[in-house]
Amino acid sequence: MPMTFDRSVKIAPSILSADFANFGAEIRAIEGQGADWVHVDVMDGHFVPNLTFGPPAVKAFRRHVKTVMDVHLMIAPVDPFIEAYAEAGADILTAHVEAGPHIHRTLQAIRGAGMKAGVALNPGTPAEAVAHLLDLAGLVCVMTVNPGFGGQTFIDMTAKIRTLRAMIGDRPVHIEVDGGVDPATAPVVVDAGADVLVAGSAVFRGGSVDKAEIYGQNIRAIRGAATAATNAA
Ligand code: DX5
Ligand code: ZN
Numbered sequence: 313m314p315m316t317f318d319r320s321v322k323i324a325p326s327i328l329s330a331d332f333a334n335f336g337a338e339i340r341a342i343e344g345q346g347a348d349w350v351h352v353d354v355m356d357g358h359f360v361p362n363l364t365f366g367p368p369a370v371k372a373f374r375r376h377v378k379t380v381m382d383v384h385l386m387i388a389p390v391d392p393f394i395e396a397y398a399e400a401g402a403d404i405l406t407a408h409v410e411a412g413p414h415i416h417r418t419l420q421a422i423r424g425a426g427m428k429a430g431v432a433l434n435p436g437t438p439a440e441a442v443a444h445l446l447d448l449a450g451l452v453c454v455m456t457v458n459p460g461f462g463g464q465t466f467i468d469m470t471a472k473i474r475t476l477r478a479m480i481g482d483r484p485v486h487i488e489v490d491g492g493v494d495p496a497t498a499p500v501v502v503d504a505g506a507d508v509l510v511a512g513s514a515v516f517r518g519g520s521v522d523k524a525e526i527y528g529q530n531i532r533a534i535r536g537a538a539t540a541a542t543n544a545a
Contacts, residue, residue: 340521384432
């Protein structure tokens with residue numbers, strides 16, 4: 313879908329925490345309960361120690377996504393797979409700056425394939441690693457866990473988010489935070505300048521497609537806490 317840019321708080325549930333035998337219904341359930349984007353975590357068992365979805369699975373998810381499909385590649389190399397994820401229907405394709413020596417070329421190729429280009433930073437990587445990429449990228453993803461698994465403990469990256477927010481200035485670049493986001497940590501990262509909140513366990517916890525209202529409660533709890541931070545700023 314065509315994407316307009318705004319810095320309002322967006323909740324992007326990660327389907328890594330969904331029922332893997334029921335993705336279509338899970339995607340419809342989270343969107344029905346107020347998700348702004350759908351976050352898809354692609355892992356290769358090489359860049360990160362876990363394996364998830366290839367392009368055919370992501371293409372199958374696309375048929376159910378009515379909002380924005382936000383695909384986070386935790387794979388290396390990235391470039392040989394860009395076309396396949398474009399064909400699978402990704403709106404945003406995010407690659408890690410640590411995934412190879414040519415992140416600039418990778419972002420050019422993602423844009424060239426018609427997607428918004430995202431660049432992700434592991435916790436150990438400084439904000440300055442994206443300094444020369446901010447006119448190419450539409451999103452910077454700040455990892456607040458070491459990537460590979462859902463349900464890990466939040467690592468405070470507030471200083472990095474603040475630095476990025478200042479570096480980005482007026483450019484139309486989202487700051488996404490991924491890992492350990494819940495109603496307690498959401499206001500901290502939004503206050504620092506983040507606008508896209510990825511949340512896996514904090515959205516899916518306690519719910520199911522048959523108890524989708526729990527997803528709604530969880531999404532509203534994160535959004536409410538985050539919006540309070542925006543209003544206080
Ligand atoms: C971690 C993934 C995250 C993860 C978030 O490698 O990139 O998107 O699913 O899960 P929670 O919100 O449970 O930390
Ligand atoms: Zn992710």
